Amino acid sequence: MTKLNSKIPEGPLAQKWSLYKQNAKLVNPANKKKLDIIVVGTGLAGASAASALGELGYNVKNFCYQDSPRRAHSVAAQGGINAAKNYRNDGDSIYRLFYDMIKGGDYRAREANVYRIAEVSNDVIDHFTAMGVPFARDYGGGLDNRSFGGVQVSRTFYAKGQTGQQCLLGTYATLNRQVSKGTVTMYSRREVQDIVIVDGRARGVIVRNLITGEIERHSAHAVVLATGGYGTIYYLSTLAVNSNASAAWKAHKKGAYFANPSFVQIHPTSIPQLNDYQSKLTLMSESLRNDGRIWVPKTKNDKRHPNEIPEEERDYYLERRYPAFGNLVPRDVASRAAKERCDTGYGVGSTGLAVYLDFKDAINKQGKKAIEHKYGNLFELYHIITGIDPYVEPMRIYPAGHYTMGGLWVDYELQTTIPGLFAIGESNFSDHGANRLGASSLMQTSGDGYFILPYTISNYLADQIRIPHIPTDAPEFEEAEKVVKERIEKLLAIKGKQTATSFHKRLGRIMWDYCGMSRNEEGLKKAFGLVKELEQEFWKDLAIPGDEKNINQELEKAGRVADYFELAELMITDALNRKESCGAHFREEYQTPEGEALRNDDEYMYVAAWEYAGKSKEPTLHKEKLEYKFVEVKVRSYK
C-alpha cells in the first residue's frame, strides 16, 4: 500500500509557506529555457499558471478545447473573489479567512493548504487590480467589498455579477502577453485524450485536434492539469455544457489518486429546471443573498401569486432556522433547507421544486437604482430566461449541481501521486473540504496558478535540468496513442441508435436522484447497478454519425460520457464508504434530530484517496488522516 505523503512543511501554521519557499529549489534562468511544461486548461487556474510559468522563462504549451482560451468556464463565475484585505475594518484577517474555510468545509480540508491560499489571497487582488480588472469601487476610489455566505465579514471583491469574466479576461491578457513573447504556445480546439508516463513520471499528453481529428503527441518535463470540475456528470448543472472530467479521469487511470469524489456542491440559487429540453441550469449568484430574502408560503401547495401572499403567511425559513447567519448560511445548508421545504410540499412554481428569493424589502429600503447597480446584469439575465421581472416579483430558485470539491489528490506542492503531474484549481481536491464557501473558487484557482504552482513546480523541475527535451517517438507515446485511437474506433464502430446526449441525460438523472443533495445506502447501491447497466447499453447502442477525420462533436461528447460512467461508479463508491454526513455529503442515515449533518470524526476525519485498480475492479482506498493542530474541531453551527 502506497503511503500518502502530503509533504506538509514543519513549523507554525503562519510560517509554513514562507519556510517552504525559503527551502525550495530554484532553476536558474538559462536552464528554465530548456524545460518544457504542458498546462491543460485555460480557465483561471490554467491561464494564470501558463502565464506565470511563461514569465519565469519556461517553455509552456497551453491546451484548451474551446476556440479561444478566453471562453473557459471561469468566465461565468458571478459573485466575487475573496481576500483577507480587511479594507472594511470588520475584523478580517488571514487567520479568519482560513478559519472560515476550514469550518465552511466541515473540517475535511487540509489546514496547511487552506492557510496558504488565504495567505496569497491579498496578492491575487493586487495583481488583478494592476492588470486592469475593473473591480467595483467606492467614491473615495478604493475597492468595494460585499458579503458572502458562511462568513460574518465583507471580504468579497467584485465586478457586478461578472467577476469571473473580469478575472478571466485579465488573466487571458497576461497569457496573451506571454504568447506575444513566445514563452507560451497556445493550442486551442485540442482535447486531451491521455497522459503519457515515462519511467514513472508524467512526460506528455496525447491530444485530439478537434478540427482535423488528428491525434497529436506533445511532450514536456512536467504536466499541469487545470481542467476544472466534473459537475456536468449530472448533465444539468451550472457548468458549461462541454466541461468534462476526461483528462483528470485519464490521469486517475494512469495512477493519480482521486480524492473525495463524492464531495459535490449543489448551489442553492439556480434558476429551476423549466422543461425537459433544457440543456443547462443558470446560476443566480450567491451575492444576491446579501439583499434577497428566501421564503416559501407557510401553507402547503399555496398557489397564490407571491405578491398576494401577506407577510405573516410567509416562512423565511433560513432566517427562522439560522438566526445568526440568516440568508447567508453556506451553500450546502441553504440547498438542503430548500430541498426540505420542497420535499414536504411547500415548494412553489408549476413543479413545486422552487423557493422564492425576494428583493421587495431591499428595493423598498435602498431604492431600485441601488439594487440595479449591484445586481443589474443578474436581474436582466433572470428576466431574459424566465420572462419574469425580478424587480416586481420574487425570483424562483432551486439548487443545481455546481462545483466539485473532490478531485485529483495532491500534496502540499499540488503534485498528484504521479511524479511530474500537477493538478490545480477545481481539478484538485485540496482547499475546500466537504463544502466550498462562495467566492473562494476564483481565489483558489488564481492563487494556485499565479502564486503557488510557480514555486512548487520549480522545486520539482530543479532535479530535471539534465533531462533533455523529451522525444515523442518513445514507445510510451506510441502505446498511448494506439490506445487512444483504438477507443475512438471502438466508439465509432458501435453504430447504434441512441445519442451520447441521451445517455448523458439518463446518467445525470441517476446521479442527481441517488448521489446528489442527499444520499442513502440503499439508493447508492441501486444507483451503482443502474450506472453499470446504462454503461453496457451505451457500448452497445451508441450512435455517432460521421468519422474521426473532421470536426465531430458527437464523438467528442461520447468520449466524455464514456469517462463519466466510470467516474460515476467511483463517486458512488466514495459516498457509500463515507458513513457520516459532512458538508455537502449528506447521508440520510447520519443526521441530527434537527436534520443537520452529523459528522463522525473518530472514523472519517480523513481524505479518501482512491487508487484505480482496473476496469470494474474495486478501487483501493488510501486514507490521509486530517490533523487539526491550529483550529479546534467543533460541530459546525450557523444558528
Place this chain on the structure above:
Amino acid sequence: MKVKLKIWRQENAEAKGSFQTYTFDKVAPEMSFLEMMDAFNTQLITEGKEPVAFDHDCREGICGACSMYINGHPHGPVSGITTCHLSMRHFKDGETITVEPWRAKAFPVIKDLIVDRSAFDQIQIAGGFISMNVGGAPEANSIPVKVKNADEAFDSSVCIGCGACVAACKNASAMLFVSAKVSQFALLPQGRVEAKERVEKMVAKMDDLGFGNCTNTYACEAECPKDISITNIARMNREFFSAKVS
C-alpha cells in the same frame, strides 16, 4: 410548433457550402434556440445524417462561443442577447428560419456554422494587456480610481469576444471589439503607461488581418449582445490620433 430551417452546411474549410432546407416539427416555444438545434440534431442523427456543427459552451450568455446569424441578425432578431439566450417563443409556427455562420474574410468557415475567430486572439496578443509581472503589483488600494472611470472601464470590459460586431458590419470591421479593449485600459490609471503603444499595435494588427474600415453605420452597436457602446470607437480614435501626433 413547426419550422422550416434553412441552414448553411459546409463540410470543412475547403469545401463549397450551400443552404439546405429541413422541416422540423418538434419545436417547443420554451426551448432556447440552441436547444432547438440540439433536438433537430438528434433527429438528424436518428435519420443517420450528420448533425449541424456549431460552437457553444456556457449557454448563459458569457463565454461568447455561440455565433449564429439568424434571419439576417447575429444572435437572431432579439437585441441584447446571445444565441444561447434566444427563446423559440420569438418565432412563429410555420416560419422559415435562416441560419448562417458569421460572414467575414477574417473569420473563415471551418464547418457548417463554425468559424475561425482566432484573429480576435491575435489582436489581443498584439497588445491587449498591461505589462505587469506576477509579484510586481503594488497594494491594490494604493492607486485610487474614480468610480466613474471604474464603471466606464467595466462597461467596456464586458465584451465577450463573440464577433457579432464583425458579422453585423457591411465592412466586417472589428472596431467595436478592439475599441472596447483599448478603452477599458485607457480609462484606468494602470493602463495609461502603455496606452500609446497598445492602440497602435492593436489597430495595426486589426488592419493586417483583413478586417474592414469603420464607416459609422452603427450596426455593430445595434447587434452587440452586451450593448457595447460606439463611444468606445470615438475614444479609440482619439487615443490613436494622439498616439500618432505625440
